[in-house]
């Protein structure tokens with residue numbers, strides 16, 4: 222194992238491959254896999270992740286949230302189709318320039334995109350039509366399907382290569398009835414398209430938890446984000462999915478302080494006894510939320526838990542290492558082996574997604590192949 226000498230986010234491609242293969246094994250042969258690489262590949266590194274998924278794993282599709290994210294992937298040599306989940310009107314011409322496929326989620330964006338495609342002389346430009354079946358976030362209302370079909374028939378410059386929807390509570394067994402109703406409504410949308418159009422768009426609906434919990438909603442393609450990065454939102458899958466990212470750092474300095482001395486800003490920690498503390502080069506600017514301070518979060522040093530004490534600074538945290546054998550320069554694990562990002566996130570009542578995507582770009586990414 223690598224011994225780090227500064228803060229790094231280690232990305233393990235072997236784990237990515239295993240997660241990909243596990244998720245694939247959950248779908249029927251022929252079901253396409255879309256890898257969600259928005260938000261810098263959930264904080265890991267979108268272009269390196271996308272290259273690996275494209276070149277080594279033959280992924281079928283990518284999705285990003287914004288056009289700018291897709292443009293970066295194209296500039297890095299990604300040629301696989303890219304669905305842009307949440308395009309904005311102002312950038313639509315760039316979507317076409319970078320060969321990105323927009324999600325069209327209301328009349329306003331459908332009309333604007335059709336106009337832009339016509340202006341650029343396009344014919345059958347691939348688009349994806351998003352339907353709202355209950356999440357109430359983005360999408361044409363499910364009952365609008367016949368109206369959207371009629372409109373698409375008049376627009377030869379674009380072609381709906383897929384129709385899709387998004388589940389609101391696919392990880393929550395208590396919301397099974399709600400989810401099944403979303404699936405039923407999406408099937409109605411699909412029926413309107415299959416009746417009304419001379420061709421058959423692909424259908425897709427499930428995110429990672431949907432892949433794991435609702436095989437009846439896999440349709441032609443599934444969309445995985447968090448699962449590829451190693452989390453299944455359910456302890457049941459912990460043995461099948463492996464987190465791909467580990468956040469590691471080092472001890473910059475050790476201080477030994479007496480009873481009554483304080484540590485950090487606002488003197489938020491005051492020693493009750495002789496205390497040994499270590500300063501770690503990572504702070505709230507790196508995605509270590511201030512809520513982790515004052516003993517809420519901890520890191521691992523030589524396998525032992527060292528609580529974060531006092532307030533989290535912008536570039537540093539101080540941890541209590543009293544009783545832990547360690548030296549300046551020793552490795553520190555923030556999440557990875559021994560403490561997952563999901564477990565650490567739970568300490569501040571959030572989810573792995575938020576902790577991972579918050580890891581700052583100034584932290585070096587290291588790729589283990």
Ligand SMILES: *Cc1c(COP(=O)(O)O)cnc(C)c1O
Nearest residue numbers: 257387428429444445446447448
């Ligand atoms: C982010 C996103 C996903 C991925 O969800 P995971 O839970 O990370 O698998 C899938 N579909 C849509 C529409 C999304 O916005």
